[in-house]
Amino acid sequence: MEKQVLGGLEWRVNVPDGTSELPAPERSYYCKPWLALKGLVGGLVARVLKFLEKAWALAVLEPKKVIHGIKVGIALSLVSLFYYMRPLYDGVGGNAMWAVMTVVVVFEHTVGATLCKSINRATGTFLAGLLGIGVHWVASQSGEKLEPVILGISVFILASAATFSRFMPSVKARFDYGAMIFILTFSLVSVSGYRVDKLVGMAHQRLSTIAIGTSLCILISMFVSPIWAGDELHRLIHGNMEKLAESLEGCVANYFKDNQSGHPSEKDNSNKTQAYNCVLNSKATEESMANFARWEPAHGPFNFRHPWKEYLKIGALLRNCACCIEALSGCLNSEMQATEHLKEYLKEASMAVCSHSCNVLRELSMSVKTTTNSSKLQLSVGEMNFALQELQNALKSLPTQLILQQPLADESNENKSTTTKERAPPVIGVIPLATLVSLLTEIAARIEETVDGVVKLAELAEFKASNEEKIAQNQSASKDQSSDNPSCEAEP
Amino acid sequence: MEKQVLGGLEWRVNVPDGTSELPAPERSYYCKPWLALKGLVGGLVARVLKFLEKAWALAVLEPKKVIHGIKVGIALSLVSLFYYMRPLYDGVGGNAMWAVMTVVVVFEHTVGATLCKSINRATGTFLAGLLGIGVHWVASQSGEKLEPVILGISVFILASAATFSRFMPSVKARFDYGAMIFILTFSLVSVSGYRVDKLVGMAHQRLSTIAIGTSLCILISMFVSPIWAGDELHRLIHGNMEKLAESLEGCVANYFKDNQSGHPSEKDNSNKTQAYNCVLNSKATEESMANFARWEPAHGPFNFRHPWKEYLKIGALLRNCACCIEALSGCLNSEMQATEHLKEYLKEASMAVCSHSCNVLRELSMSVKTTTNSSKLQLSVGEMNFALQELQNALKSLPTQLILQQPLADESNENKSTTTKERAPPVIGVIPLATLVSLLTEIAARIEETVDGVVKLAELAEFKASNEEKIAQNQSASKDQSSDNPSCEAEP
Numbered sequence: 001m002e003k004q005v006l007g008g009l010e011w012r013v014n015v016p017d018g019t020s021e022l023p024a025p026e027r028s029y030y031c032k033p034w035l036a037l038k039g040l041v042g043g044l045v046a047r048v049l050k051f052l053e054k055a056w057a058l059a060v061l062e063p064k065k066v067i068h069g070i071k072v073g074i075a076l077s078l079v080s081l082f083y084y085m086r087p088l089y090d091g092v093g094g095n096a097m098w099a100v101m102t103v104v105v106v107f108e109h110t111v112g113a114t115l116c117k118s119i120n121r122a123t124g125t126f127l128a129g130l131l132g133i134g135v136h137w138v139a140s141q142s143g144e145k146l147e148p149v150i151l152g153i154s155v156f157i158l159a160s161a162a163t164f165s166r167f168m169p170s171v172k173a174r175f176d177y178g179a180m181i182f183i184l185t186f187s188l189v190s191v192s193g194y195r196v197d198k199l200v201g202m203a204h205q206r207l208s209t210i211a212i213g214t215s216l217c218i219l220i221s222m223f224v225s226p227i228w229a230g231d232e233l234h235r236l237i238h239g240n241m242e243k244l245a246e247s248l249e250g251c252v253a254n255y256f257k258d259n260q261s262g263h264p265s266e267k268d269n270s271n272k273t274q275a276y277n278c279v280l281n282s283k284a285t286e287e288s289m290a291n292f293a294r295w296e297p298a299h300g301p302f303n304f305r306h307p308w309k310e311y312l313k314i315g316a317l318l319r320n321c322a323c324c325i326e327a328l329s330g331c332l333n334s335e336m337q338a339t340e341h342l343k344e345y346l347k348e349a350s351m352a353v354c355s356h357s358c359n360v361l362r363e364l365s366m367s368v369k370t371t372t373n374s375s376k377l378q379l380s381v382g383e384m385n386f387a388l389q390e391l392q393n394a395l396k397s398l399p400t401q402l403i404l405q406q407p408l409a410d411e412s413n414e415n416k417s418t419t420t421k422e423r424a425p426p427v428i429g430v431i432p433l434a435t436l437v438s439l440l441t442e443i444a445a446r447i448e449e450t451v452d453g454v455v456k457l458a459e460l461a462e463f464k465a466s467n468e469e470k471i472a473q474n475q476s477a478s479k480d481q482s483s484d485n486p487s488c489e490a491e492p
Numbered sequence: 493m494e495k496q497v498l499g500g501l502e503w504r505v506n507v508p509d510g511t512s513e514l515p516a517p518e519r520s521y522y523c524k525p526w527l528a529l530k531g532l533v534g535g536l537v538a539r540v541l542k543f544l545e546k547a548w549a550l551a552v553l554e555p556k557k558v559i560h561g562i563k564v565g566i567a568l569s570l571v572s573l574f575y576y577m578r579p580l581y582d583g584v585g586g587n588a589m590w591a592v593m594t595v596v597v598v599f600e601h602t603v604g605a606t607l608c609k610s611i612n613r614a615t616g617t618f619l620a621g622l623l624g625i626g627v628h629w630v631a632s633q634s635g636e637k638l639e640p641v642i643l644g645i646s647v648f649i650l651a652s653a654a655t656f657s658r659f660m661p662s663v664k665a666r667f668d669y670g671a672m673i674f675i676l677t678f679s680l681v682s683v684s685g686y687r688v689d690k691l692v693g694m695a696h697q698r699l700s701t702i703a704i705g706t707s708l709c710i711l712i713s714m715f716v717s718p719i720w721a722g723d724e725l726h727r728l729i730h731g732n733m734e735k736l737a738e739s740l741e742g743c744v745a746n747y748f749k750d751n752q753s754g755h756p757s758e759k760d761n762s763n764k765t766q767a768y769n770c771v772l773n774s775k776a777t778e779e780s781m782a783n784f785a786r787w788e789p790a791h792g793p794f795n796f797r798h799p800w801k802e803y804l805k806i807g808a809l810l811r812n813c814a815c816c817i818e819a820l821s822g823c824l825n826s827e828m829q830a831t832e833h834l835k836e837y838l839k840e841a842s843m844a845v846c847s848h849s850c851n852v853l854r855e856l857s858m859s860v861k862t863t864t865n866s867s868k869l870q871l872s873v874g875e876m877n878f879a880l881q882e883l884q885n886a887l888k889s890l891p892t893q894l895i896l897q898q899p900l901a902d903e904s905n906e907n908k909s910t911t912t913k914e915r916a917p918p919v920i921g922v923i924p925l926a927t928l929v930s931l932l933t934e935i936a937a938r939i940e941e942t943v944d945g946v947v948k949l950a951e952l953a954e955f956k957a958s959n960e961e962k963i964a965q966n967q968s969a970s971k972d973q974s975s976d977n978p979s980c981e982a983e984p
Binding site for chain 2: 051054055058059062065066068069070072073074076077079080081083096097100101104105151152155156157159160161163164165167168170180183184187188190191280281283284319320323324326327328330331334395430431432434435437438439441442445446
């Protein structure tokens, strides 16, 4: 019986609903610590389970990350195996520890990051070792009293200078890790210089173990299901274009959907519409990916000197677009509401601008994705501008309607107003629509800037010609006719 | 003579103006490689000089970074000294290298980051050492053949799992470095387990050297001109508020300044107006600072459990504002221009909204900066909303003017138009102003959200009462009168 009660109480402690206080405190006098312990363990287990659940969700969502973990495991096991083999062990010596350390520290998620860290580590170690041995030789020549002073001062100056240099943007972007390794190696070499005489031999061993570690990392990261930083950046950029198109479409469609349903609460504020947030927050990722991509050799459609900087520019232009879409979505969801008939009047033209803008974005995305010059891009841009012109024309012919349906403030009782149910203040009802038009215009302008950015990227990265272009070129070659740029033919 | 010519040529090679080709090629036949070398060295020297110049500029701009470099130098020199002292050296053994390594790796720019890395390093090493020794003991009990298999598999599994866990957001934010050190130590312990028998002794030595290194780092970073991550975050947030106020003011003032000067090119597109870009790009810094600030002990006005997360929320709200200001500045600089008399008509009301919005932002900034409840905050918010109402009222009374000055499209020759010089299409001229009003309304709404965020922060962080509040409280206490919230008295 007592045990059953305890069992029941255990459950009540584990459930965090505030009812864990016991109704009979005198009876549970002995089991309180036991219960507290149980609760603690239960809470811990629940947290661990929750953590594992999250980890599983992440693993399912991004299996690449699991593969990366397995790759690191393989590399470390290989190094251990290498260390275990006596003949090699005798060759490399107790410094084999450095190979293990190199693998752990250098193996990064993308090939570019691994290469960057490997090269930084190797050159940092080499330069600092050279300098350390030099300083150590100078110190040893200058007598026993001066030796520690020279070493101490040189460590102080070099460590301070190298640490400060890590704040320089140019160093931070490419050689941050190298500077740290430089400080580390220099300090170790000069400090160990107090004891060890065979500095050169030690340096040789150290470098060879680092070479083993880094080459193992580079090989595994490049040949076992490689994750290229360039690929990731490329995917991020064209994915962001898709996202912008989605959220622009969703945002405008939501606004005009009200019309039919009449329930603003039914609006589809789903993740798709909020996708611009991802774009706004992608700056840091883009920059680090572009930094790492520069270290990568040619892979897939990318050469060694692929213009990664252009991606950063396009990313910035996309963030500009996203900013505008964010403001648009804010303004459309605000309290000021447009007069219904005006909304209906501009609906078609606005939707047209929106869908043509989205077309351009999707065309851009496809062009970047397939690294192909899009034949339809200029056509789409033309259509977008034409739709924008139509929208502005629609607005220009608006006042007549506006005045026909709204009584003037001064001449309030004239019989110009045929529909009397519309009674919103005249201009207030136009404001949201004017904002919509203004922001759509601005978004279209920014999309055009992005088009320019992509065109420049296509030039620099030598995108493939599209099928239509190829056919056109073949035709013109076979007919010996000179044709102008075929992709511009459909400009309005 | 030859030397003089060479000297002259040297200069020409160093100047990068494309004139370095020699007018007399037959004479310089011998000195070409020499010149190339000189040019190379000259270029290198120029680059180094440029780098040093930039470094100097950075040092002048942010002397804190120089101080950080010097602090690292001091810490490393101290560790070297420590290592140099024989008695201590005999105690800690050859592992003293780990103290140097710890200092180099753990010493970060802010106190919080140093603490975070120190604690991560210590706990990671401790846990992994414990687990490594345990696994090693199990392996050694299970026979010579199974031993390497067990060790290899355990290294593989733990390294894979720990590497994967570093991708989990919760781990990445706080324990990223600890996970890496865990993998490193576990691999080293189990691999060295093949050779070293005195594992426990080694572990003890390792931990003590790490303790020496970390405590030295923590002491120096906390007591020698400390840089607190919390302080930096705090400064970033209230600085961003100032920047938003500046750029909003500049943006609207620029728009209406056109009126007088008539030259759009004269607009003041200076850094101040573009300050919102800093705000848009500050997300990554804010997040890392908030992460590090959580590790910091109480300092200045901040307790140990200061609500740093609220700063992140306020930061996000400020970025929302910045987005809107960005869109506003884009729309105002676009091609569509408002009719001049309309612009003039709305100028005063718009400027009032803008200046009151800026007042609220500055009030918020001051409140956060001084960690004081602002007595004028609610008053300013009230004024802002009142000005907004005025602006909307001004717009409501607009149609009369609009129609009086614009001929209708259908009845084009009526004599309603008193001023004939204004001939812009009727509604097109309103669009930019409607957009301005709409975006100003949206910005004001977002500023109000920020106010709520700051009020919540003030509650959680227990901001000091303002002087006015104190006086009011004293008065009410002395007169024994009950007064309502004195800072809300001026709500419209």
